[in-house]
Amino acid sequence: MKHMIEIENLRFDYGDGTPVLDVGSLDVAAGERIFVCGPSGCGKSTLLGLLTGILPSSPGTVRILGQDLALLRPHQRDAFRGAHMGYVFQSFNLLPYLSVAENIALPAGLSPERYERAGGSTQAHREKAAQLAGKLGIGPLLERPVTSLSFGQQQRVAAARALFGNPEILVCDEPTSALDHLHRDRFLDVLMEVTRECGTTVIFVSHDVGIARRFDRTIELAGINRAFRASTGDD
C-alpha cells in the first residue's frame, strides 16, 4: 500500500532542549482516515506543525507523498502545503471580506497546482466550488457574505475550501469542537462522504473520542509520543 505520510524517529523541541514530540514511527496510507486524539499538551499542535511544514522538522524524517520535508526550503514547504494539503481550523476559517464562493476557491489563487487541478479557469473554478458546496450542503449560500453564516455553515465552507482542487491530504484541527452534537454529526457525515469519494487522506485531530469510530484508525498521540510519556512519568 502506498504511503501518504511517513514519520521516522521524529523529535522536536522549541529550542529549549526539552523535547515536546518524540515519535518513533508513524505511517499513514493513501486514502486512510486517521483520528488523532490525546489530552492537551500531548503534542498535537506540534505534530500538525511538522506535518504541514510550518515547523522545520529536526531531527528525524517527515515524508509526505515520498517528499522529505526537511529537504525543502521554507517557501518550498509553504508551496508544498498549499499544493497538497487542505487545512480546517477549529474556528475563524474564513476571510470576512470574501464571499462564500471566493473563500472556497481561494486555494486556486495561492497554489498553481490547485489552480490546475480545480479546472484551470475561473469558470471551471466557479463550477467546482458550486459542486463542492452542493456536496457539503451549502449550495444555496455561495454568494452570501461569510459573516452572515452560522458557525456550522462556516465550518462546511472551510471544509469545501480545504478540499478545493483535490489536495491529497486534509488536515482538520478540532473542527467540530465548537459544534453541538447534531451539527457535529452532520458535518462529519458530509466530510466523510466527500473524502471517501475523492480518496483524500484525512488527519483529524480532536479530543472528542466519541467520533473516533467513524475513522479508519485512531492514533492516541499520548501513547506514541515518547516525550509526553517521559514528561508525565507515564511509562
Add this chain to the structure above:
Amino acid sequence: MKTLISLAWKSLLNRRTTTILTIFAIGLSMSLLLVVERLRRGAEEGFTGVISQTDLIAGARSGPVQLMLYSVFQIGTAANSVSPATWEHFKKHPAVSWTIPVALGDSHRGFPVVATNDDMFLHYRYRKDRGFEFVSGGKPASPQDVVIGATVARELGYRIGSEVILAHGMARESFVTHSDKPFRVSGVLSPSGTPYDRSLFIKLEAMASLHHQDDHGHDDHEHADHGSEESTLPGLTAFFIGTKARTDALGLQREIQTWTGEPLTAALPGLTLAQLWAGLSYADGVLRLVAVLVIIVGLLSMVVALYNSLNERRREMAILRALGAHPSTIITMLLAESAMVTGAAVLVSLALTYATVLTASGVIGDRFGIHLPVTAPSLAESLMVGIMFLTGLLMAAVPARRAYRNALVDGLTIRI
C-alpha cells in the same frame, strides 16, 4: 500576484471607513505641500515678475538692490535724484528704445504717489508681457488727473471723479499737504499683483508744479526739485530703460555707471530681483518644512492604521499561511495595500490641489497679488508626488515587517 492584489483590495474595502479616512489624511497633507509649493512659486513669479521687459533701471548712485527697492517696490527713499537732463540724454541714446521716468516722494494716506508720463502705461510690463489695464477711465490727461491702483481703489473706496489730496513725504498723517491742489481720479487700474496696486499715478508736470510752488515751504529733499532750472519737470527717482536690442543692456549699463554728468547706478532688474528673492527665500524654506512635517504626520496615520489592523488580521495571516502563503507573500499583500492607499491619496491630493487653485486663485490674486495659474503638474511637482508615494511605501514596510514576524511565529495558530 493577481490574487494578492485582489485580496488587498477587498481587505481595504472591508475596512472602508478607516481606509477612506486614512486616504484623506494623507491626501490632505500631500495637497497642503502642493498648494504651498504653488503659492511659493506664484509668490516667486510675482516677485521676480514685478518688472519685465525693462532691461535697465537707472537712478542716482547707490546699490542696485536699494535702487530696485525704492524705485520699483517703493520701499525706502532715494537719497538723491536724477536730473531731467540726464534722463533726456539717455532717452535719446541710440541703444534706447523707450524709457519710463518715475519720481517718488509724495503720498496719499500712506499710499505712494508715482509721478511718471504716458510711457508708464505704454511700456511697463510685469509677469513677462502684461501691461496695466484700466478697470475704468484712462491715463492721466491733465495735471490734475490721478490714476489709482486696485488696492488704493478698494481700500479707500475711490472711483472716477473722487477728489485726492496729496501729501508730501510718506507719513500717513502728513502735516505738509498739497491741499491747495486737489487731484481728481481719472482712471482705476485692475489688480496686477505688483506694488503698483498700492500706488497713485500723476503726471511728472503735476509733481513739478506742486513742488515748484511750495518748494520753499519745506526743505527736506526726499525728492530733489530742479524746478528752478527745469520748470516743467521734477527731479527723477529713477528711469526704466528698454533697449532696442537686449545685448546692448550690459554696454549701456557700463555707460550709465561711468556717466560723468552725475553719479548714477544702473541695475539689471532680472538679476537684482533674483538676488533679492534669494535673500528672502528662507521664509519659503520654513513654509516647505512645515508642509513636509504635515505629510510625515499624514503618512504616520497610515502606518498607525496598518499597525492597528495587524492584530485583528493575524487570523487572516494564519489562513493564508495554511493555504500555502509564505510570510513574504503576506508582506507583498500589505505593501500592495499601502500602495493602493498612497496611490489613492496622491489622486486625492491632486484633486484637492486643483480644486483649491480653481476656487481660491481669484481671491488670492486680488488680496495677496499672488497669481495662481491652473496648469498641469510641473516636473518638480510630479517629482514631489513620486517621492511622497515612495515614502509612503517605505513607511508601510515597518508594519509589513512586523506582520512577517507575526506570520512566522504564529504559523497556523489562529490568534484573535
